[in-house]
Amino acid sequence: MLSEHLKRLLPRRPKRFLAWQIDITTRCRLACRMCIRRGLPGWTEADMGLADFVRLVPYFDDVETVILQGWGEPLLHGELMSIVGAAKGTYLPVGAPPLPSGFRPPAVGFVTSGKGLDKQTCAGLLDAGLDFIGFSFAGSRSATHEAIRVNSDFQELVGAVRSFAELKKVRGVERPRIHVVFLMVKDNLQDLPSLPRLARDLGVGEIVLTNVPGSVIEVGKKELPLVLIGMSFLRNVDMLRSGDTMLLQRRDF
Numbered sequence: 007m008l009s010e011h012l013k014r015l016l017p018r019r020p021k022r023f024l025a026w027q028i029d030i031t032t033r034c035r036l037a038c039r040m041c042i043r044r045g046l047p048g049w050t051e052a053d054m055g056l057a058d059f060v061r062l063v064p065y066f067d068d069v070e071t072v073i074l075q076g077w078g079e080p081l082l083h084g085e086l087m088s089i090v091g092a093a094k095g096t097y098l099p100v101g102a103p104p105l106p107s108g109f110r111p112p113a114v115g116f117v118t119s120g121k122g123l124d125k126q127t128c129a130g131l132l133d134a135g136l137d138f139i140g141f142s143f144a145g146s147r148s149a150t151h152e153a154i155r156v157n158s159d160f161q162e163l164v165g166a167v168r169s170f171a172e173l174k175k176v177r178g179v180e181r182p183r184i185h186v187v188f189l190m191v192k193d194n195l196q197d198l199p200s201l202p203r204l205a206r207d208l209g210v211g212e213i214v215l216t217n218v219p220g221s222v223i224e225v226g227k228k229e230l231p232l233v234l235i236g237m238s239f240l241r242n243v244d245m246l247r248s249g250d251t252m253l254l255q256r257r258d259f
């Protein structure tokens with residue numbers, strides 16, 4: 007039998023799954039215009055219990071990334087820190103199934119509206135071992151953002167991102183990586199050019215542009231505002247198709 011030490015030195019087999027998305031809650035305080043919850047009467051609001059979640063954790067050994075969110079706001083889950091710790095394999099409540107020998111924890115994170123994210127929660131997420139957090143923007147100005155992400159407060163969101171970035175700086179840590187997620191719809195394209203400046207101001211180094219199926223954005227077509235054409239950070243956006251996602255990193259903006 008190889009010792010654990012020797013096993014660590016050997017090349018590891020790749021994980022079988024790139025990402026699992028686990029919807030830990032279907033509750034949310036927002037009412038975004040494009041949310042599928044709006045069109046589904048009888049939507050059930052519920053949280054996944056910690057005991058159910060930990061039953062999945064041994065399988066994360068074969069998963070690169072676990073995303074703790076679907077159509078709900080992860081911050082509303084009362085046991086979020088325990089869930090993050092469990093996903094990393096550092097916190098396992100009594101009765102949890104054992105982890106495989108040499109368990110390889112996944113990268114763990116989620117995307118949030120930032121609503122209700124206070125300093126204490128930021129600190130708790132850092133302590134729990136969160137690897138990445140995305141903040142959902144639908145505009146780089148209050149009016150645009152709040153018209154699409156109904157019930158969201160732009161200034162509260164901006165404050166939440168800033169708090170998180172400042173806390174990381176104070177602690178001198180790289181993780182969690184913070185990114186801005188910008189959902190593109192026709193009504194917010196005019197805000198795209200000022201998005202990189204906002205991200206820089208907030209201390210964020212990555213922007214994910216996303217294009218939801220069913221809300222096709224014809225970026226690059228002639229009806230676009232001219233200001234978008236020729237901006238280096240947008241040079242590849244015209245390649246986006248319905249449902250595509252694109253990552254911009256600091257060198258791009």
Ligand code: SF4
Pocket residue numbers: 034035036037038040041042043076077078079119
């Ligand atoms: S934040 Fe997400 S789950 Fe909540 S209303 Fe908006 S799109 Fe739906």
